[in-house]
Structures are given as C-alpha cells and as structure tokens.
Amino acid sequence: MKHHDVTIVGGGCVGLSTAKHLSEQTDLDIAVLEKEHHLAEHQSGRNSGVLHPGFNYPPGSKKAQFATEGTRRMKQYCATHGVPCEELGVLVVAKTDREEAYLDVLASRAEANGVEYELLDSQAEIREHEPYAVGQAAFYAPEAASVDSQQYTYALAREVQWNGVTLYTGHAVERIRKQPSGYHLTTSNSDIETTYLVNAAGLHADTLAHQVGVGHGYQVVPFRGEYYEVTPDRTKLCQTMIYPVPDPDLPFLGVHYTRRTDGKVIVGPNAVLAFGREAYQNTDVNLAELKEILTYEGFRRLLQSKTMLSVAWSELNKSYRKTAFTKAAQRLVPDIMEDDLHKSYAGIRAQLVSKDGKLVKDPLAIExxxxxxxxxxxxxxxxxxxxxxxxxxxxxxxxxNDSSSHL
Incomplete structure (x- = not known):
C-alpha cells in the first residue's frame, strides 16, 4: 500500500495549484488523486475560461483578493508556460436606470480593488467597444482576459510532476477513513494512506468531508450551465466579452457573450438545477443524487424564496426552449438570431448551500x-x-510545522 505525506483529492485547477505550491515550498511526499483518466473533465475544463479582474467583489473580501491577484498571476503563468491567454476586456452593459445606477457600485469596487475601469454613458461609446451591443450605459474593464482552462490545468499537472508530485488518474476516492495518524483512502484503483489530506474534490467535496465528520452544515447542490456557440460567420457580433449587470442577490450572472482564445464566441450559461452532480445533459438523471438534493433541508428552504423560484423557472425555460435562451441573448445583442446559435458544452457548478437555505457565495475551506x-x-x-x-x-x-514542534 502506498503512503504519502500529503494526498490531494481532485486534480482540478485548485488541487493542482495546491500541489504546485506545496512542492515548491516543502520536501513533503505529495500525491494528487484524480478520478477521471483525463484532467479538466469537470469544473476546471467546463467553464467560460474568463479571468475576472475583481471589480464585482466587495473590497477586503477573499473573493476580491483572490480575483485581483489571481488575474495578474494567471496572465504571468500562461505567458511563462505557453498557455493561450488573451486580454480582451469586458463590457458590462446596463439596460435600465436601476442597472446604470449599479455601475457606480462596480466602479467604486474597482477603485478600491485596484482594477482599471472606464464608465461609458452613451450608446455611441458602447459601440466603440462592441458595435452590436445595445444599452444606455456600460462599465468597461480592460484587464479581463480569456484563457484556455484545459491547457492551463494540464500545464499545472506537468509542472507538479516535474516537481516530484505523484499524479494518479483513474483513482476515484470511494471512502475516506480517519486513522490515529492520518487517513486511509479507498479508491477505485488502489488503497492509499496519507498523513495529511486536502479534499479538493469539487462536485463531490462535501460527500467526502461528511465521511470524516466535517461540513455537515453544508451540501453541494449542482447547477448546470449550458452554452451555445455562435456560428463562425456571425462571430463579428461579439469582439470581446459582453456581460449583463449582475444582480447582487444572485450568485449567477446570467447569459453573456465570451470570445474564447480559439476565436469562437460562446453565449451562456443559464443556471438550472442539475438532476445529478454530473448530469451535463438536460435529459440526464441520477435518481439517488436527485433524491439527495430534493430531501436536503437547505435546498427546501432555498426554494421558499419567491425570487429563487422565479429564477429557477426562468432558467429551466431557457434550458428546454431555445427560443427563451435566444431572447435572453438578444437583450445584450439584439441582432443575434436563433439560427446563429448552436448547442455547445455544459458545465456544472458545485454550489454550496447551507442548512438554513443560504447560497454560500464566498470561498470556504474547513481545516x-x-x-x-x-x-x-x-x-x-x-x-x-x-x-x-x-x-x-x-x-x-x-x-x-505544528506537528513537528510537538515532537
């Protein structure tokens, strides 16, 4: 049986980043367990690939700190490791007076977080950046970038292996058992013992934590985000990234436009409850996981909110009716037509929900x-x-260090 000083469950961008920093700063024997045979099969590879420079997060928050620092460091990392990354900028378009007023909030947060920005107060100024976008005002952040998240994940994997980290693929962790000194991990491939554990299992992180008595006040509720791709002859409709003004009460941004590093333009995502943690199609159903979601006290309390019920219905409508999705996309770019959009990939967000029915909006790592x-x-x-x-x-x-000091 293999033994490692540190075992990281989850070979996504957070797990591999943890392995990178541990391997650079210590001589510990480190392993990463990834359940799939290929990396970036889930959240790390099924996203929009956008680097958010931090203008939408409260000053002083972990989100603001991680986003502003993360954007800067990611650009440097991509340049060093040959990962496609383009600084395109993002245009946040206001359609109503209320949305225009919220642009001032974004501006004040950008100012406090050290993010470059510009406020545009006319349709003419908007069209200087995006000729087909329509709105009465906009917030422009030039530091937003598009990155190939799959290539980034593989670059991290190559780097950590070069640093001596053992990367196990095809090792789905089925059971974690606490031992007097460390943990015993039963996987789909072999058993592993470890002194320290990092659970970065994404969509399954709560399940593994619960096995060792951690995080029982929370559960992951999966939300699927579906993307459409604009046909190649119509990608002129979006030159960079076009976003709606965010709703501060919701964790989901709404349908938006993103130009990717390969030149494709994607539109989305919606945010619909997934009937399973890896239910990437709207016809996929995992009955056991769906039952777990529907019987979770926190989820039932979440649905007591009339706002959440309204949003849930709207998002479900977009998932099953392309016409509804197109209408949402036309709010920002009226020239987009239903025939311009073709189904692309879908991702699933591991949205943590507390037992009292609150969506957890900040990073949470329990030690x-x-x-x-x-x-x-x-x-x-x-x-x-x-x-x-x-x-x-x-x-x-x-x-x-604490353990060594007690020896």
Missing amino acids: TDDAVHVLNAVSPGLTSSLPFGEHVATSVIEME
Whole structure:
C-alpha cells in the first residue's frame, strides 16, 4: 500500500495549484488523486475560461483578493508556460436606470480593488467597444482576459510532476477513513494512506468531508450551465466579452457573450438545477443524487424564496426552449438570431448551500488538525486558483510545522 505525506483529492485547477505550491515550498511526499483518466473533465475544463479582474467583489473580501491577484498571476503563468491567454476586456452593459445606477457600485469596487475601469454613458461609446451591443450605459474593464482552462490545468499537472508530485488518474476516492495518524483512502484503483489530506474534490467535496465528520452544515447542490456557440460567420457580433449587470442577490450572472482564445464566441450559461452532480445533459438523471438534493433541508428552504423560484423557472425555460435562451441573448445583442446559435458544452457548478437555505457565495475551506476540505471554490474559481491553492498549501505547511514542534 502506498503512503504519502500529503494526498490531494481532485486534480482540478485548485488541487493542482495546491500541489504546485506545496512542492515548491516543502520536501513533503505529495500525491494528487484524480478520478477521471483525463484532467479538466469537470469544473476546471467546463467553464467560460474568463479571468475576472475583481471589480464585482466587495473590497477586503477573499473573493476580491483572490480575483485581483489571481488575474495578474494567471496572465504571468500562461505567458511563462505557453498557455493561450488573451486580454480582451469586458463590457458590462446596463439596460435600465436601476442597472446604470449599479455601475457606480462596480466602479467604486474597482477603485478600491485596484482594477482599471472606464464608465461609458452613451450608446455611441458602447459601440466603440462592441458595435452590436445595445444599452444606455456600460462599465468597461480592460484587464479581463480569456484563457484556455484545459491547457492551463494540464500545464499545472506537468509542472507538479516535474516537481516530484505523484499524479494518479483513474483513482476515484470511494471512502475516506480517519486513522490515529492520518487517513486511509479507498479508491477505485488502489488503497492509499496519507498523513495529511486536502479534499479538493469539487462536485463531490462535501460527500467526502461528511465521511470524516466535517461540513455537515453544508451540501453541494449542482447547477448546470449550458452554452451555445455562435456560428463562425456571425462571430463579428461579439469582439470581446459582453456581460449583463449582475444582480447582487444572485450568485449567477446570467447569459453573456465570451470570445474564447480559439476565436469562437460562446453565449451562456443559464443556471438550472442539475438532476445529478454530473448530469451535463438536460435529459440526464441520477435518481439517488436527485433524491439527495430534493430531501436536503437547505435546498427546501432555498426554494421558499419567491425570487429563487422565479429564477429557477426562468432558467429551466431557457434550458428546454431555445427560443427563451435566444431572447435572453438578444437583450445584450439584439441582432443575434436563433439560427446563429448552436448547442455547445455544459458545465456544472458545485454550489454550496447551507442548512438554513443560504447560497454560500464566498470561498470556504474547513481545516482540521490534519486536513483541509475545500467545500466552496466558488466562482471565480479558475481566476482565483493560484492564490487559493497557495492559501490551502500554507494551511498544510502550518499543520506540518505544528506537528513537528510537538515532537
């Protein structure tokens, strides 16, 4: 049976970033367990690939810190490792007086977080940036970028293996058992023992944490985000990124436009309850996981909100009716037509919900004496992955130092 000093469950961008920083700062024997045979099969590879520079997060918050630092560090990392990354900028378009007023909030947050921005107060100024976008005002952030998240994840994997980290693929962790000194992990391939555990299992992080008595006040509720791709002859409709003004009461941004590093333009995502943690099609159903969601006290309390019920119905409508999705897309770019959009990929967000029915909006990592459970690497998880992984690695190093001092 293999034994490692530190075992990281989850070979996504947060797990691999943690391995990177641990391997750079310590001589510990580190392993990463990834349940799939290929990396970036789930959240780390099924996202919009946008680097969010941090203008939408409260000053002083972990989100703001991780996003601003993460954007800067990711651009440097991509340049060093040959990962496609283009600084395109993002245009947040206001359609109503209420939305225009919220642009001032974005501006004040950008100012406090050190994010470059510009306020545009006319349709003419909007069209200087995006000729087909329509609105009465907009917020422009030039530092937003598009990155190939799959290539980034593989670059991290190559780097950590070069640093001596053991990467196991095809090792789905089925059971974690606490031992007097560390943990015993039963996987689909072999058993592994470890002194320290980092649970960065994304969609399944809460399930694994619950096995060792951690995080029982929370559960992951999966929300599927579906994307359409604009036909190649119509990609002129979006030159960079076009976003709606965010609703501060909701964690989901709404349908928006993103030009990717390969030149494709994607539109989406919606945010519909997935009937399983890996139910990527709207016809996919995992009955056991769906029952777990529907019987969860926190989910039932979440649905007591009339706002959430209204949003849920609207998002479900977009999932099953292309006409409804197109209408949402036309709010920002009226020239887009239903025939311009073709089904692309879907991702699933591991949205953490507390027992009292609250959507957990901030990063959440619960520490014990010998483990870190990353229960919520919430958006912008890709953007934040380098500083967030360093944060988790620092926690493990402190555990090791505390343990050594007691010897």
